[in-house]
Structure formats: structure tokens, C-alpha cells
Amino acid sequence: MTSARKPLMAGNWKSNLNHQEAVVLVQKLAWTLQDKKHDFDKAEVVVIPPFTDIRSVQTLVDGDHLAIGYGAQDVSEHDGGAYTGEISAAMLSKLGCSYVVVGHSERREHHAETDAVVNVKATKALAAGISPIVCVGEGLEVRQAGDHVAYTLEQVDGSLAGLTAEQLADVVIAYEPVWAIGTGEVATPEDAQEVCAAIRGRVEETWSSEVASALRILYGGSVKAANIAAIMAKSDVDGALVGGASLQPEEFAGIARFYAMPDLSGA
Numbered sequence: 001m002t003s004a005r006k007p008l009m010a011g012n013w014k015s016n017l018n019h020q021e022a023v024v025l026v027q028k029l030a031w032t033l034q035d036k037k038h039d040f041d042k043a044e045v046v047v048i049p050p051f052t053d054i055r056s057v058q059t060l061v062d063g064d065h066l067a068i069g070y071g072a073q074d075v076s077e078h079d080g081g082a083y084t085g086e087i088s089a090a091m092l093s094k095l096g097c098s099y100v101v102v103g104h105s106e107r108r109e110h111h112a113e114t115d116a117v118v119n120v121k122a123t124k125a126l127a128a129g130i131s132p133i134v135c136v137g138e139g140l141e142v143r144q145a146g147d148h149v150a151y152t153l154e155q156v157d158g159s160l161a162g163l164t165a166e167q168l169a170d171v172v173i174a175y176e177p178v179w180a181i182g183t184g185e186v187a188t189p190e191d192a193q194e195v196c197a198a199i200r201g202r203v204e205e206t207w208s209s210e211v212a213s214a215l216r217i218l219y220g221g222s223v224k225a226a227n228i229a230a231i232m233a234k235s236d237v238d239g240a241l242v243g244g245a246s247l248q249p250e251e252f253a254g255i256a257r258f259y260a261m262p263d264l265s266g267a
């Protein structure tokens with residue numbers, strides 16, 4: 001991690017927690033971070049609840065002046081109209097969302113989202129003033145074939161196609177090897193660094209070194225308080241997109257406080 005890029009720890013709750021449980025979790029997270037004197041300059045902390053929880057989280061964050069940010073797990077390709085079930089970027093903006101996850105592997109897999117769809121969603125988010133967290137990453141077969149870098153860079157190319165350098169300033173990329181998501185099978189810090197560095201290199205080639213050096217690239221996949229310090233020690237990893245561990249406030253607070261954690265990797 002380079003100091004010019006503020007680390008971002010984003011907790012993707014996926015389809016977990018109703019709006020009442022959401023309030024309890026965010027309160028516990030805020031108390032834990034406050035108790036441990038978390039330095040928000042050292043890591044931005046963001047929760048990504050289901051749509052139904054966002055209004056409650058907004059009310060809590062605003063009412064208690066919390067430094068915790070929040071976002072959504074998906075956004076519509078459409079601006080509004082006759083698209084039953086879709087949530088537009090303007091709606092998320094009105095709810096105060098700073099971030100939206102686009103192209104999560106679970107949406108790519110279960111909702112057949114292509115890079116072209118992810119590209120439109122990222123563009124809609126940016127137009128509404130919301131930073132897209134664009135997810136990329138390979139499955140196990142691709143990894144075993146040794147094609148993980150090329151595969152992931154193709155997703156980066158397709159998902160970010162046509163965006164300007166100015167737009168890239170508000171984009172976050174999350175590298176999530178699918179085989180490491182929810183499996184307990186964490187990629188090694190070296191695995192994460194290899195692909196995150198390749199992504200940064202591709203962004204430098206396509207845009208510029210200024211854009212690449214300012215871009216935050218997260219790692220995601222079985223991140224825990226016990227392994228985050230080793231992952232964050234890598235120069236091209238700027239944070240984490242956390243699933244399961246973000247549902248436990250103590251654990252997620254420990255991840256956010258990676259800078260105070262011992263590196264237990266033995267590396």
C-alpha cells in the first residue's frame with residue numbers, strides 16, 4: 001500500500017441482515033472503532049448493506065455523525081422507468097451512498113452480468129456522483145490453467161471501457177479471485193499483489209501513470225483480521241472488500257485497524 005492512497009475497508013453484507021439488524025451492527029461497529037480509537041485517516045470504513053437497510057443506515061450515520069461510509073451492492077443500468085425491481089443510481093445518491101459494488105462475481109455468475117453490463121452500471125454510478133467498486137477476478141479453472149492475469153485484465157478492459165481519466169479518479173477496483181470467496185481459501189499476499197500490480201499496470205497503459213498511481217485496488221476473498229496485515233503489506237493492495245467477516249463488528253473493526261495488527265503470515 002502506498003501512503004498517497006487512503007486504504008478502504010468495505011464490508012459487503014451480501015443478502016444478510018434486515019434493517020433492524022443493520023442498525024445494531026453499525027452501532028456496534030461504530031462503538032468498537034471508537035473504543036479502539038480507530039484512525040479514519042489510516043483506513044476508510046464502509047458498509048455495503050442490502051438495499052432495504054440503506055435508509056436505516058443513512059439515518060443512523062447522519063443522526064450520530066458517524067465517520068462510517070455506506071453504499072449499495074448493485075445499481076440499475078437504467079435511469080428509471082418501467083424496470084420492475086431495479087434501483088437507479090439517482091435513488092442511491094438520494095440515500096447518501098458513496099459507493100456501489102458493480103460486477104461482483106456473484107452477480108456475474110447468478111445474473112449473467114457481462115463486462116458490458118458492468119461498464120454501464122459503473123458509468124451510471126459515476127454520473128450520479130457515486131464511486132463504483134468494480135469487481136474482477138478469475139474462477140478456479142482459470143487460476144489452475146495459469147490464465148488468471150490475462151482473464152482479469154480482460155475484465156478490467158471491458159468493465160472500464162470508455163471511461164475518462166477524470167472518471168477513473170472516482171473508481172475503485174476490487175480483485176476477488178472467485179475460488180477464495182467465502183471458502184476460507186485466502187489467496188496469498190503474493191497472489192493478491194501479482195494481480196493488483198497487473199491491474200495497475202494495465203490502467204497505466206490505458207490511461208496514465210497519474211491515474212494508475214491514484215487508483216485504489218482492493219483485494220477480496222476470505223479476508224480476516226488475522227490475515228489482513230500481510231495482505232496490506234503489499235504495495236499494490238489498497239484495502240479489502242470483505243464478505244463474511246464484515247458481519248462481525250469486532251472482526252471487521254480489526255480488519256479496518258490492519259495498521260495496528262501484527263503480520264502473522266510469517267513472511
Ligand SMILES: O=C[C@H](O)COP(=O)(O)O
Pocket residue numbers: 012104176180181182183184220221222223241242243244245
Ligand atoms: O464481497 C466480498 C467478497 O465476495 C468476499 O467474501 P468473503 O470475505 O466472505 O470471502
